[in-house]
Amino acid sequence: MDSRWATTELAWTTFPESGWEEVSGYDDSMSPIRTYQVCNVRQPNQNNWLRTDFIPRRSVLRVYVELKFSVRDCASIPNIPGSCKETFNLFYYESDGDTATDASPLFRENPYVKVDTVAPDESFSLLEAGRINTKVRSFGPLSRGGFYLAFQDLGACMSLISVRVFFKKCSTTIANFAVFPETATGAEATSLVIAPGACVSNAMEVSVPLKLYCNGDGEWMVPVGSCTCIAGFEPSGESTQCQACSPGTFKSKYGEGSCSPCPPNSRASTRGVNVCPCLVGFSRADSDPPDNACTTIPSPPQNVISSVNETSLSLEWDEPVDAGGRSDLVYNVVCKKCAHERAACTRCDDNVDVAPRRLGLRQRKVVVRNLLAHTRYSFEVQAVNGVSGKAAAAPRYSTVNITTNQAAPSAVPTVHLMKSTADTLSLSWLPPEKPNGVILDYEIKYYERGQGMSHTVTAQHSSAKVEGLRASTPYVVQVRARTVAGYGRYSDPQKSVQDQLPLIVGSATAGLVVIVALVVMAVVCLKKQHSGSELEYTEKLQQYISPGMKVYIDPFTYEDPNEAVHEFAKEIDISCVKIEEVIGAGEFGEVCRGRLKQASRREAVVAIKTLKAGYTERQRRDFLAEASIMGQFDHPNVIRLEGVLTRSCPVLIITEFMENGALDSFLRLNDGRFTMTQLVGMLRGIAAGMKYLADMNYVHRDLAARNILVNSNLVCKGGKIPIRWTAPEAIAFRKFTTASDVWSYGIVMWEVVSYGERPYWDMSNQDVMTAVEQDYRLPPPMDCPMVLHQLMLECWVKERNLRPKFCRIVGTLDKLLRNAASLKVVTSNQCGKSPDESSEEIVRQQMSQTLPIRV
The missing domain is CATH 3.30.200.20 (Phosphorylase Kinase; domain 1)
Structure with missing residues (x-):
């Protein structure tokens, strides 16, 4: 409603009829307007009411009223009684519809609700032109269908020039690729109204929930959550829309990046693609990112050279002419055994050893062992890369054919005695280092030492039991292996027994007890040495601790x-x-x-x-x-x-025992009852306790007003990862230090000065983390001295090494207690506004500096 645009009589309700009078007038620009005047100053006990027409609420919770008026100075009116006033009262009355009459509701403070007593900044006298005052008042929360405004005159000479009724809102906006609808402000001037958001077309959520806070001044603040363009779409229109990539370009990932030209050997013929398809004959590996060029399979390896040594083979080759455009080139060696020239070749069995391996070779050389003697083989050397399995054609390779020579196995290296009884020896041995084929069996030769007659037995595996021996007799044992090429050499008799002694039947376990005893002694010695080293370490540690210095021990x-x-x-x-x-x-x-x-x-x-x-x-x-x-x-x-x-x-x-309990609840119960000096004294005590803990290298981790107790003398004492009190590095990286305690102390300062107000009010923990990360800091509480809020801001510096130490905080608070005058310079006085308005303005200034969303 705006009475300045009325073209006919307003015809508002007046009571009594001899009070307010509607007249025609002119505004500041000399445009005709309808006004109301009253000037019954010579008559005592004035009580004149003026009520507007019904004003629909339209779901608004809080409304604002702008009043333009002029008031005559009572001193300029001669011969008037002492009842002359220079103020008037503003009221409102809620109703579900336009039900008011000339007599109902009754013109008195109840049922009308008083908003304020309005006084002029400037009044005028008869000798000078009328001076127009402008005042804005607000009230809420409103809950019914609409309301009436009422103005009460108690004996003033004044003119109500215009009345404008309006509400504040945050207009529709786009932030972080999310649309937030028009949102009316909350019921209180300090209310934060949450507006849910929705991603713009072709965008997706990357962090949730999507919401903005609409503050009491109709400004957006603290965006939470964000959207970003999906794959195949890029930002446009000052980052408020997502448009499709044009043909020939692509965007493989979601995010705010731009579309890029298609990589080599690929093409995109449509709009909005997230990957450019490869041309015919080219492919991408499964592990290739979409922005990689399409590639093809390599050409065959060159110049394969083979060298046969009995039943072993060496293969070497050169790189292919074309690696297919990739850097992940490897080689496979495929072994095939051929019965004769005209027969088909078959894959070699697992006994054939290809070193270092058969598949995925980086080096261009292998050694093949355990081939059959006098056998024809065919070897394929394949060149493969990451797209070899994706291509329709088989890997390209070079072939070499060889025939092996005759070769017997090498000697068995060592024979071990596992167990002996009165007439048996249990033996084991290692296979030959060069078997040169499949080992068919082993031959064990044994004889009494000094006797020329020997005996032999055979074994299928690398262990055997020799029986029928004479007790307490030394024996010499030798073992050899046999393949299709024949027997290899016997093992060395001098190496077939431990410590170069012959095997003695029935005496092999004699050393067992001695070995166990040595192990026990070794353990005892180690424990004694460990104990001594701990004592020595402790003594050395004491040398580095200053006398009288006490350090916290976990x-x-x-x-x-x-x-x-x-x-x-x-x-x-x-x-x-x-x-x-x-x-x-x-x-x-x-x-x-x-x-x-x-x-x-x-x-x-x-x-x-x-x-x-x-x-x-x-x-x-x-x-x-x-x-x-x-x-x-x-x-x-x-x-x-x-x-x-x-x-x-x-x-x-x-x-x-601390009589007054937790500091936060104690402050809330005693809101406004302490002097600022008393509050600073509490803060000084907390800081002194934290300095003591920091000097002992103890990190508190949970410093908050709820964890501080207060005794009957108002002495504050700390006892034992709340988001609102925790430094950013402690939240993100679990990095708790004395510097993170300093951050928490700054929050405690804010709690104390605000008498236990909840930090960040009703914002969620996620919203608090987002706001702090975007450099938002708590504004000064009401009546907060500037020096205290400055100290809070120093505690909340993002770079932890730049935050003050507790020793400096204690020193600063001591200076403030000695110079109480410094505590009288309050932030609200500096801004020239009421405390509440000042705090809100500081919030707006901070948010405008860090969040570029002001609508």
Whole structure:
């Protein structure tokens, strides 16, 4: 609604009739408009109402009203009573339809809802022209079919020049190849309304969900998810559309790349292709990417040379003239045995050895062994590449025909005694290094040492048992192999027994016990040496630790975690502990409040953590590991461990009691009750505790207001991978360091100054990660000193090595506490706006710098 464009009387409802009066007037550009005036200042107890016609809501949740008006200065009106006003009130009334009458609803604050008391920036006197004021007010959330506006005059001399009613929206936009519809703003000025998106034509989702946030000013922010052009389509129209690749071009993958010309030996005759088909006679391997050129099979190998040595063969060859346009050329050697010249050749059996292998050769040389003597063979040397299996034609090859010579096997290298009894020897041996054919059997020759008469037996395999021997008699044994070419040489008799001694029947196991004893002694010696080296290493390590310096020790480095508990935590007798009430639930069991009374110490209120019944050994270890960690710390801003009870049931951990509980809930319960100096004092305590932990080389990993406890003196203490508090490198790469703790500390600062507000409000974790990656940072909370927000931003620097150390943070906060005046310079004052408006403006400025989506 805009009253400036009214061409006839507005005829709004007035009460009483002697109050507001509709008159014709002129706007700033001297165009005729309809206005309402009232000036009953000389009459006391004025209560004049003016109500607009019904205004349909159109599903809008929050509306804005722009008022142009002028007000006369009461001081410029002579002889008036003290009831003269220079302000008026704005109201609204919701209804499902245009049901209002002259008398209903009653003209009073209830049922009308007051929006604001409107005052002019400038009033005018009788001696000067009227000065027009412009004010904008908003209200919501609206839920019914429409509403009326009402204006209440309590004794002013004024003119309501124009009324404009409007709402804000985020217009339809395209971002990251996704279309987001027109979206009205939310019910509150700070609301973020989620608009779901849909990929443009010929685009696909690459990250989901697709959504944009529409803020209260009708501006898009924090895009989440994205689309990209599918294969065969490229971006166009300033990256808002995806158009098909033209004929002769292609795009093989989805993404924002452009179409490319078809590779050699391929052609695309249609639009929108993701691969160019190969020309006839050319192919791509299955592993070839679509942007590779199409290739063909290689020509045959050249100049194959063969060299026969008895039943062995050497083959060498040169590269093909044409490798087919590929670099993955390999060779296959196919062996075929031919019975005679006119008979068909058949594949060689597996006994034929081709070294280094038969298929997939990179080198151009092989050696073939174990061929049959006096046999004709044919060898094919094939040249193949990645498309040989794709082509219709068989691989191209060169052939060489050879005939082997006669050759007996070489000597058996070594004979081993496996076992002996009173009259037998169990033997084994290795085959000949050069069998020169298939070994048919082995001959074993044996005789008594010093005797000339020998005996022989045969064996089909490389082991045998010789029986019928005389006990306690030394024997000499020799073995030889036989092929179709005959027997090979006997094994050397001097090498047929261990340590160059003859085999003695019945005495081969004599050394077994000695060997076992040596093994046991070796193990004992190793353990002693290992123990000594650990002691020596520990002594050396102590040389590098400065006197008085204390370093955190991970309890899980102990072989037995119970040792860590007993070293770092004090064992308390069960009679000293009294549990009073359950105050919460922990990860491993209940958390209670109780009392601890120890000899020569005053009774103290303590927190008691219990390990629930039915725990596993791992749960017990993890539960006590917390005590092993806490027991190593001694600092005013770190929770103090009183001790543990490991010999009782249940197992207990006793810590100091913090009366005010978790910091985040404590701040929310006391919103606005502390001075900025008190808040900075809390922050200083947290930073001091973190500096102490950092100096001990301990990384907290989970620093957040919910993990900080507050005692009755407002002292904050830290106890033990939430996305909103975690540094980007810790989320992406699990890189937890003191620098990532500094990032989390910056979030804690924001929580403290905002009195426990949830970081990033109602944004999802995925949206938070996306926004932070795009350099969005939290704006300053309401009434936040500039120096504190600047320190937060330093903690959130993306490059972790540039973030401040905790020692510098403590020093900075100490300076602020000594110079309290620096805490009075607030970010909102700098911008000249209310705190809420300032925060929103900073958000908009940041988002406009990092996200180029402003509609």
